[in-house]
Amino acid sequence: MKKCHVVYLVCTAAMIGAGLGAAPASSVAMTHVVHPGESIQKAVDAAESGDTVLVTPGTYHESVRVSTPGLTLRGVGRSTVIRPSPKKAVDNTCAEGGNGVCVIGTGDENVKGVTVADLTVTGFTRSGVFSMATDGLTVRNVTAVKNGVWGIAQEQSVHGIIRGNTARDNGDAGIFLANTVKTEAGAADTEGTLVAHNRLEGNRIGVTVRRLRNLAVADNHITGNCAGVFVVGDENKPKAGDLVVRDNHIVRNNRSCPKTERLDALQGSGIVLTGTEKVLVADNVVEGNSGRSPLSGGIVLFKSFVGVTSEKNEINGNTLRDNSPADLVNTETAATGRNNTFQGNTCGVSKPAGMC
Template sequence: MKKCHIAYLACTAALMGTGLGAAPPVADHTVHVVHPGESIQKAVDAAQPGDTVLLTYGTYHESVDVSTPGLTLRGVGRGTVLEPAAGTASAAPSTAPSTGSGAAKGSKGTKAATSCAASGNGICVVGTKNHNVDSVTIASLKVTGFAKTGVYATEADGLTVRRVTAEKNGVWGIATEQSVHGLFHDNTARDNGDAGLFLANSVKEELGATDTEGTVVEHNRLEGNRIGVTVRRLRNLTLAGNQLTGNCAGVFVVGDENKPKAGFVTVRDNRIERNNKSCPKTARLDALQGTGIVLTGAEDSLVTHNVIKDNVGKSPLSGGIVLFKSFVGTTSDRNLISDNLLRRNSPDLVNTDTGKGNTFEGNSCRTSKPAGLC
């Protein structure tokens, strides 16, 4: 493995009476350069907080666990590709993916940490309940063909995932649990078995919604997945400026009977078109086709200034924007659906929820169920 050692030194001299003052040097950071055929995991394990592991152009047959705070793992674009190692399970077409994460919680150097990558995920960012892994960045690479998830994180604080292509993974393209302050920017998630982007409190425990403390999902492209983006049992999160097309459904904001409820989610300025792929019914969800945005069991959320066109299907969840009473009977309350442009959806607006305080105003649309929402 080659290393490029880069030192950042700063020295400022200032006249202070009859003496000179100098700022202390900034800590050194190392760039660990990895070539195809070399071990990414070995470079990650050798890295210190603040280091970068740089993957050069080519294909790597490996899964990777990351638990070093401040680490950047990046490639040189879509020409840097991670695929499953020979002899490990790769993704197969899935119409009813597992709802489990397949990722145990642990720390660097433990059997628990290595089990995340070993269980069919591509890149794992793994903290613990007692110690989040902070400020990790995954950037400029492609993860494809993994049995479970392309990029998976748990107990992460300040995770950034940008310019990553997550394609043809068995369950999720990019997924997080129990994580806060995330930024998911300029990624492409395509043809994954379930959601392109999946963000949740926990898939293994029945818990109330957790506060993401301002996680942002922006300027991503989600296409050909079962669901473009799923936000499950979370609060305080923004989806903005994304493009969603060719999925069975565009966006799901999902809550349930636990407290606090899911909510305070903003869905704005997205373009959601032709999400007409057909996906069969699963144990947890009805058949999907022609669905733009669904709110179910959510409160105090804002859906605004989205362009939603040509989402056509015959599912109970079909429509441009749909308020749907959750399958466990929890209502959606006090949500504002405003100033969206909707055309040629079937129908444009749907409200089958019995919750209180939901408001539809200023939307440009032509059809609704019940009539009168436009």
């Protein structure tokens, strides 16, 4: 029977299996324990599908790439901290990309069933947690703080669950979801990705959903960003949309962020839809978002950067107050933005008037 050295194994189960002539020990899920001064990456590389890599409290200066399906990478809470390595020469594509933890599939096959949980990722030049080509990735109870671009980011992936995380003071979005950022393409179907119960604070944007369909952003607390939620489409087909933004608490996102190549300066935006279709925005509490940007306001419909209109979106049952220049802002005209509806919202001021 395999010796249990650095690895903690449920040895009783293995002995029972051996005594009964059952499945070999290699089929038993193992927990690989990593202590300060040891390499998380080495433990990940040694793990097999179904195993857990448990990272004990401490600070670990490295980037970690996961490509084993069914693997769980787990800390013990915020006291498990992953930071960039001070070494200049890094033999790790995750580190080379400026990311902390990467979960990466291939162009031919998504990596399935990976979990990243219960740890802090901070100080990376790009993303705290970055994933691409994943199926069923869970990111849970992760604290992503002061990363250069995104706190938690996911591209070209399906069935994701991003739940119960804190993303704070990241350079761009606290949580960023996209089809792809490197090529032009129509919106992709995420097949039910869920972004829920996260706390997003002090970022440029709390949650960005870019060129995606079929997902939910729900029950998040979003405050102190330059903008709360952005759902972004463009001229490609299909449009971004056919998704839900509901039951979020979006309060005082009044930081000021400068203009970028593709976006006006941001301040005081609660929820912005730009170039989208069939988005349901429902039952959110949106209050105290105030600014002088063209995108400022509680819930805002706005043409995309390339002039694509928003169509067939439903803004229903939201509670809005003290947003400026207005609680509801629709920059689309009847001739451009077709069949957008505003029903049952509790609000004080709208632009144009008559939507409250």
